[in-house]
Amino acid sequence: MTIGSMDRARELEVFCAVADGGSFSAAGRRLSLTPSAVSRTLDRIEARLGARLLLRSTRALTLTSEGQAYLSAGRRILADLDEAEEAIADQASPRGRIRVSAAVSHGRFCIVPLLGEFVRRFPNIIVDVNLSDGIVDVAAGQADVAVRGGPLADSALTARRLSENGRTIVASPSYLARWGVPERPEDLHNHNCLNFSFRRAEPVWPFRRDGTDYALKVRGAIEANSGETLGQLALDGIGIARVGNFGLGDAIAEGRLVPLLESFNPGDKEVFHAVFIGGANMPARVRVFVDYLVERMDDSARKTSPRVR
Numbered sequence: 001m002t003i004g005s006m007d008r009a010r011e012l013e014v015f016c017a018v019a020d021g022g023s024f025s026a027a028g029r030r031l032s033l034t035p036s037a038v039s040r041t042l043d044r045i046e047a048r049l050g051a052r053l054l055l056r057s058t059r060a061l062t063l064t065s066e067g068q069a070y071l072s073a074g075r076r077i078l079a080d081l082d083e084a085e086e087a088i089a090d091q092a093s094p095r096g097r098i099r100v101s102a103a104v105s106h107g108r109f110c111i112v113p114l115l116g117e118f119v120r121r122f123p124n125i126i127v128d129v130n131l132s133d134g135i136v137d138v139a140a141g142q143a144d145v146a147v148r149g150g151p152l153a154d155s156a157l158t159a160r161r162l163s164e165n166g167r168t169i170v171a172s173p174s175y176l177a178r179w180g181v182p183e184r185p186e187d188l189h190n191h192n193c194l195n196f197s198f199r200r201a202e203p204v205w206p207f208r209r210d211g212t213d214y215a216l217k218v219r220g221a222i223e224a225n226s227g228e229t230l231g232q233l234a235l236d237g238i239g240i241a242r243v244g245n246f247g248l249g250d251a252i253a254e255g256r257l258v259p260l261l262e263s264f265n266p267g268d269k270e271v272f273h274a275v276f277i278g279g280a281n282m283p284a285r286v287r288v289f290v291d292y293l294v295e296r297m298d299d300s301a302r303k304t305s306p307r308v309r
Contacts, residue, residue, distance in 0.1 A: 009081065012074040014041045015053070019071050022061060045070075094284040095124035101143040105228035106272065107131040109246045110163070111147060114296050118289065125285050133198075133225045138275055144286050146275045147293070158278030160290055162297040164269040166245045169205070170257040174237040182240075185209075185216050185264050192239030193218035194230045205242050208266040231257075244270065272297070 017027035017038075024035040024042075031038075046053055053067035063071060102111045108131060115127055136142040138157055152159055182188055185207045195203050195218060204215040220239050224230050227243045234241040235256055251257040274290045276282070 011041055011045050014038055016074050094122055094288050096285050097126040097128055098285045098289055099128045099143045100145050101130045101136040102147040103133050104131045104226045105247055118292050148275055149270045149272045157275050159273040159275045160294055162272045162274055162293050164271045166269055167242050168245055169242045169260045170234050171240040172235055172237045188218050193220040194233050194239045194241040195220055195223050197223035197225050206266045206268055207264040213266050
């Protein structure tokens, strides 16, 4: 950019400030200039353009038609300059708000515990977390990053693999004392099996016997859309639940939940991905957040995350 171009950018800023403020003194206060300096700048612009941009009177300043056109173009140019500078600054030091969506249980146990270190690393980024078991539309701008478990639908979005998680069937000692310990999967027909209420979740639990996988239909008195809720119901002795391992560690280690039918566990895993709009124009704040999740969400991170209480 030449010196003349730099001067003209400053002149545009002065002219827009005059139009916004309605007077030379208001523009001067905004830009730390004297009213006479503002007036001289306007005179230079009009002399260079050969057109009157402002009609001056003792009471008011009025834009001419040429002034209106110059103001519209000037605002657009200044906005483009601001956007370019913000983009470069964002790459050098990521900043701004990032909206993150995650399921309630997985978010609470696996995402939220990682945020403290992230904001210490990137103090200019604001993380706006939404924990919900509903599906948000990332492509429609409802979130910048969504952490999703299970198979992904085909879309134009970018996905990066974060982690995988197994499931365990559990019940509390008090429940088992009242109703007995199931020794084989078919015994679950005589138990209160707590299930997910998702439409995509069939009321069946997978098992493996003699190397063959099969599904067993189960029934229970309570359904919920949250694994954390099902885990809490199991802790309260209400029934038997099959929930993600990320929220079970301490409860099992402390004897508050008992793993069941482990010899029939098929070892199925739910894979979690970060889903976002990728491409060359992806904001740096999104890139560093996804990179951070990939870095931290491994087996060791999940094992040390907070557990069901």
